[in-house]
Amino acid sequence: MAIMVASMQFHGTKAQTRHIVGDALGWTIPPGGAVAYTTWASLQTFTVGDILVFNFTNGQHDVAEVSADAYGPCTANNPISLSTTTPTSLTLTTAGSHYYICTFTSHCQIGQKLTINVSAAATTAPPSTTPTPPASPPTTMPTPPSATPTPPASPPTTMPTPPSATPTMPASPPKSTLATPTAAPCPPTAPTSSPSSGPSSPPTVVNTDGITTPPPSGGAPSLSAMVPVSFLIIGLAFL
Template sequence: MSGLKFNLVVIMALMLASVQFHDTVAQTTHVVGDALGWNIPPNGPSAYTTWASGQTFRVGDVLLFNFTTGFHNVAEVAQAAYAPCTTANPISIATTGPARVTLNAPGTHYYICTVGTHCQIGQKLTINVSAASATPAPSPTPAPVIPTPVSPPTATPTPTPTPAPSTTTSPPTSSPAPSSDEASPISPPTFGQSPSGSNAPSPTDTTILPPPSPSSAPSFTTVVPFTFLAIALAFFYYI
């Protein structure tokens, strides 16, 4: 913050110096009569008339009257008092030389020396003052720009993909094949009727059913009907 205050003070000082510089440039100091100064002219009033014709007077300019104090003075008078060199009731008067008179208003201004007959023998001046020229206002020096800290961009989190529901179908669990022990017993056919079904033995079929698998030992209740069935079939077909 101290550095910023120092910069502001420097900028204000530069602006003030710039305004004063423009005022100094706009203000022109005119040395009345140049080398002649403010004295009794040797060739009459034409000396100051010729000098004034080569000058440009504007509001704010300064007239510098160089004279010796006690020998001359300079008084601004009205137009009516200028031609007859009337010294009574001047607008302003300066008795100490050199005298500086600032031109504060546009128009025609009249100056004479009120000492003795100096005005009558040519120590008098008429000038025309124009309005002050438009001086462009000084451009203010821009204040230093303090950069605003920029926050780093916040990283947007990447959305986690939602896993798709599994469409894999579990294979159906196969039911275990029934063991031979769980097989239903075959009922023997009734005598006097032909056995039905494609698996029934034909009259000429004498094939004996194979014994059960040794992996499962037949129970007594299963072996007895098969033996009885074989004897019954043999008896039925061969009688």
């Protein structure tokens, strides 16, 4: 663990760069104007964590970091930072543009000013001490069988023929032949007996068929012969 920390500190120290502003010229009024510091800055690469070193004569110069609005007109009011002691070392902590001037009278106007662009620090990941596990082989999951059984084929359905809605009329029964009533035979006319002193001749009985039946011999008709005649007369009366 101590070796790893020392290695990381070594890499961090090696990443920092010290920039001597103006190199041999130092931080002073440039003879050629502000272009001297502009040319020097264009040849440098500034990264967060780098250090700017300003070398100047105490009491004759100073270094102040100002905003972009104050840099153009060389305004020294409310600087971001101000150092009057040489050498001044300033660590670049943020990325972007940074502006520096000398606050002594007219020094900024005649060229003692510097602007730089700082890039973000590149991060270097320390080597990992944990071995990388081997990649596991791809696992092929078997396809589960379908839980829904295949329904058997339905047999063809034969629809029964519905019975006819019209009922079959039964055959008409044969007409019955009505018997024509036969006229009842006319009752025989009872013989009229006229009183006579002597024996009278028996009456002649005429049948319904027009046949004359002689009376039985032996006098008056018997009672048995008169009963059918009485029934016949009663039947004709109902008709």
